[in-house]
Amino acid sequence: MTPLDVVTPPVVLGDDAQSRALADRLGLVVVETPGGDDLWLRYGEHGLELGGDRRQFGAPIRADLVGGGVAHRRQFGGGRGQLIARACGLKQGVSPEIIDATAGLGRDSAVLASLGSPVLMIERHPVVAALLLDALERAGAIEALKPLTQRLRFAQGDSSQTLSALVAASGVTPQVIHLDPMYPHQDKSALVKKEMRLFRRLVGDDVDTAQLLTQALDTATHRVVVKRPKGAPPIEGPPPSHDIVSKNSRYDLYVHRSLKPSR
Known part of the structure; x- marks a missing residue:
């Protein structure tokens, strides 16, 4: 695996305190709307999820130890x-x-x-x-x-x-x-x-x-x-x-x- 700074770092969606804290912790940028090539992190209804262009990557993914x-x-x-x-x-x-x-x-x-x-x-x-x-x-x-x-x-x-x-x-x-x-x-x-x-x-x-x-x-x-x-x-x-x-x-x-x- 290559280091975070030379792969594709995601942006963080959301302007709430939780999202800003996540961005600060990971050294990522907070945006309101991602660009077409952006990967992104956001807190959804069922927890933190990672996504991108649905045509390439499908639905967002999240870690789930339960369901x-x-x-x-x-x-x-x-x-x-x-x-x-x-x-x-x-x-x-x-x-x-x-x-x-x-x-x-x-x-x-x-x-x-x-x-x-x-x-x-x-x-x-x-x-x-x-x-x-x-x-x-x-x-x-x-x-x-x-x-x-x-x-x-x-x-x-x-x-x-x-x-x-x-x-x-x-x-x-x-x-x-x-x-x-x-x-x-x-x-x-x-x-x-x-x-x-x-x-x-x-x-x-x-x-x-x-x-x-x-x-x-x-x-x-x-x-x-x-x-x-x-x-x-x-x-x-x-x-x-x-x-x-x-x-x-x-x-x-x-x-x-x-x-x-x-x-």
């Missing part, structure tokens, strides 16, 4: 039998402490937490971090979701540079580190989901995945789990111990030691 696809996966995703849970080692008697070191919008973190694992979400892009924090605050206000949100924690920082320091500051013991880096598309004409186009326009591609993997391997006590497109090569570095493959994606597993049920 939408997260709720569907929580109810119908297959529980601990689903791919991400198997890759991260969740099984009867085993709910490892997990770091989602490329948290993004927090969907995978929310699913893992709903299955019983404590999860530290780390996100380096300040705009994505703002979306994720807004979602965490909204979810924390729902009493029925307290068991879920109490298993979710957040830290902003660059996992490829300072993962060990972020972990030390958080006080967690990272048995499993989950990575889902942005994979660069070589075919520029390929149709990509509009949401992914918007995300890629904001954050760029992750070009430091080898360094990220090295940090994760040095920090996880038991395993590192890397989500990849099914046909993509493994991240540069040591080969994975094995993988778990589905129709469209693959998890590369780097195993230090096995996860044992708690006594």
Whole structure:
């Protein structure tokens, strides 16, 4: 991922105190009406959202740890039998402490937490971090979701540079580190989901995945789990111990030691 000052920084819509405070915190400009090529942030009816030209990017996106696809996966995703849970080692008697070191919008973190694992979400892009924090605050206000949100924690920082320091500051013991880096598309004409186009326009591609993997391997006590497109090569570095493959994606597993049920 390229730094915020050389990708596409959004503008902030709205002249209320909350919007101005957000713009000040992120170093962004407040406007009344966005230009045709602008990405923008605004506080909508359901929380902070990121959008742009609908023809290119579709509807605005927001982080949601409660409803939408997260709720569907929580109810119908297959529980601990689903791919991400198997890759991260969740099984009867085993709910490892997990770091989602490329948290993004927090969907995978929310699913893992709903299955019983404590999860530290780390996100380096300040705009994505703002979306994720807004979602965490909204979810924390729902009493029925307290068991879920109490298993979710957040830290902003660059996992490829300072993962060990972020972990030390958080006080967690990272048995499993989950990575889902942005994979660069070589075919520029390929149709990509509009949401992914918007995300890629904001954050760029992750070009430091080898360094990220090295940090994760040095920090996880038991395993590192890397989500990849099914046909993509493994991240540069040591080969994975094995993988778990589905129709469209693959998890590369780097195993230090096995996860044992708690006594």
